Amino acid sequence: MLCHEVKIPPTPGGGYRITIGTGLLPTVWERMRADFAASTPFVVTDEDVVAAGHLSRLVGANEAACFVIRPSGEKSKTVDTAVAIVETMEKAFLGRDSIVLALGGGTVGDIAGFAAAVFKRGVPVVQIPTTTLAQADSAVGGKTGVDSSVSKNAFGAFWHPAAVYIDVATVKTLDERQYRAGIVESIKHGLIADSSYFELIEANIDAILARDTGALEQIALANCRIKGAVVEADPTERNQRRMLNYGHTIGHAVEAASGYGLLHGEAVAVGIVAAGLIEAEMGLANGDRLGRIRALFERLGVPRAKSGGIRPSELMDLLRHDKKAVHGWPKFVLIEGIGQVYVRNGAYAVDVPPEIVNSVLERL
């Protein structure tokens, strides 16, 4: 079992512990009861997680109030679902001594975290991620949110978890495509912060694809170390935390343009390739860095280019409406070497002229 502490000073107790292991899930309930003895647990999960047997593994013979999100996936990530969760908690007479357990992938963590953030001015949330994406990324860092009828993540809060439990065995039940797409966020961590971690993934890609639990524990710990350090330095994304957005600006546009037919990690892979093309235009490329990244994505079996049906002009429009755009155009996170984010005048997200982006999208 591996442990990592994230120190976010504003949280009660000054931080939270991430516990990583194989076959950890059946022990989480007792661990959580020991650490939060005065709290009444409420589980939020989705129907896929229930079908995979994870809910029974977590709860065992204990009594637990529960909300099962139906259907699973992005479609349910709405403010209506968050309202339904809060009202279910109220009807179960849960109070400010509640603790929400978010068991599932990124969507469950986002919805349950937001519901916990707004229930009676906020109760703690424990994140128990069960996908490669959520274990690498969304369970750590405190971003929560749900969509409105107008746009994605219109509602949200920074709500840091009280604890995170990562059982790498839970990803064994994921379908192959989802499993592989989630690994892209791990590769992103290597690209922005740690070249030896990138090399470790390159060297162990076969073990990772075979879902070897030793390899999975190793990358889970590296992900938490890297993301935890960035989040500690900048919990509410004023500057440095923006580096986690590497590949995401164009990635989000590609994801939306695909009608969410692409998985998030797949779209981010395309976005990382686009960032590599921008870096070449901006004189930040060295050696065949992009070739190496593309080769790793190819081994992983994720796309390296947008589908031909998506027009560059459509992506340019989406970029102009990016939620982080200022005066109608977003800034971009770039790297100048593997493991090394490009920082200009202290800023981790920099200006890139629309013409350069447009020409890159033409070739993507």
Added chain:
Amino acid sequence: MLCHEVKIPPTPGGGYRITIGTGLLPTVWERMRADFAASTPFVVTDEDVVAAGHLSRLVGANEAACFVIRPSGEKSKTVDTAVAIVETMEKAFLGRDSIVLALGGGTVGDIAGFAAAVFKRGVPVVQIPTTTLAQADSAVGGKTGVDSSVSKNAFGAFWHPAAVYIDVATVKTLDERQYRAGIVESIKHGLIADSSYFELIEANIDAILARDTGALEQIALANCRIKGAVVEADPTERNQRRMLNYGHTIGHAVEAASGYGLLHGEAVAVGIVAAGLIEAEMGLANGDRLGRIRALFERLGVPRAKSGGIRPSELMDLLRHDKKAVHGWPKFVLIEGIGQVYVRNGAYAVDVPPEIVNSVLERL
């Protein structure tokens, strides 16, 4: 013009300024533009405030996107209103550089503050209270919330304002009953924290009732000093902040039992009298403290007793479901002298046996 700084360390910049004056409102827009130059303002108000002319006083000849809550009052304090505000902001293409201006009474501040807290993971809110209640209490302290279909304030967040502007001239347009009820929270501040402030209100009650702006500025400053100090010491109500709940536990029950026919301040006045009766039972009375408080409430023209139609058993039921109840019974804030909260074993809210509360309610 008077100023007071509240230092809540977790907020950006480490605190916020409360500016108090008479006829301040027409200058607030320029002040706000100077202090938050990079932000795009969005005004949330209600139809009563618009009718009183305060919105035009605030905005003047400036262009401003705006959401007007209809109807005014508690009925609109729902999660649906908060969702409508967020979606209006999205449709106006407002981003994370927005700043929400909450212009109105406690309900407007609560709804607008909550919408700001959850819009794209949080944007700043400026509170511009226009009622005696909001100026004395709700605009300072960062509590925000809206009701669900199940209960009051089911959704909420601690979201400290970026600035507060109090124009005491705005209360001149309030109807007499609302005006007087709002003064109860000022009296509460004297009772829990400052006997000389209580005496100042007693001595100046005629000037206060005449809406003398000099007297109103003086009490606005005292309120901000007292509430600000409590909130600084305990921003998320772990213990000390609970003292602000004086008179509110039974007050909330009386307010609910009246079907919200009583105004909040009126119900709190009854709750303060009930607290005085409990103090007598618990051996905490000295002299004719309660008589003095009742006399001041009589001068103010607010109720000192529940209406005969409300049964004690109904209030006992409501107390058992109080949102701060633990194991089905709330704790109570009591005073042992004017300006002196009773603290037992370090706790600012203490156990009172249900039998004592029941006997007090029989006599209330």
